[in-house]
Amino acid sequence: TNPAFKEVLSRIESHEDCRNLPMISFLILPMQRVTRLPLLMDTICQKTPKDSPKYENCKQALKEVSKVRSHHSALIPFCKHSKPSKHFLCLLDSMLCVEIPFPLVSSSRWLVKRGELTTYVEDTGLFSKRTSKQQVYLFLFNDVLIITKKK
Numbered sequence: 001t002n003p004a005f006k007e008v009l010s011r012i013e014s015h016e017d018c019r020n021l022p023m024i025s026f027l028i029l030p031m032q033r034v035t036r037l038p039l040l041m042d043t044i045c046q047k048t049p050k051d052s053p054k055y056e057n058c059k060q061a062l063k064e065v066s067k068v069r070s071h072h073s074a075l076i077p078f079c080k081h082s083k084p085s086k087h088f089l090c091l092l093d094s095m096l097c098v099e100i101p102f103p104l105v106s107s108s109r110w111l112v113k114r115g116e117l118t119t120y121v122e123d124t125g126l127f128s129k130r131t132s133k134q135q136v137y138l139f140l141f142n143d144v145l146i147i148t149k150k151k
Helices: 003-013 023-047 054-073 086-095
Strands: 111-124 129-141 145-148
Touching: 003 023, 023 054
Parallel strands: none
Antiparallel strands: 111 129, 129 145
């Protein structure tokens, strides 16, 4: 409600270092990292030889990181199998740069899963064929899939 705070926040968000991202995107980053740690630890465990003395330490680390992630899942508004509050659906709706042809905020809609995905796009020209990688971010709700690109 403080106009001075809103003005400073607006100035910060429009700074080129922030790439016009809203404050909420920076607040969510640490939580996103916590959710990715078990995946990273699992990959490390898979690459560690089972006969290595470090393997048991790796498995224990994976167990501990998974505990931290499950503890923080209660704090994450968009965690799997939980219905996000209307407030966070409104935030997501405001972060999307494109108008969706239906209201995103609905009491019967909840997020099932979200995450980044690498897609490969083929560009076929008259004499050449190129494949490029593209990062997209998916939001899978119980009734709709939204595919976005980070801006």
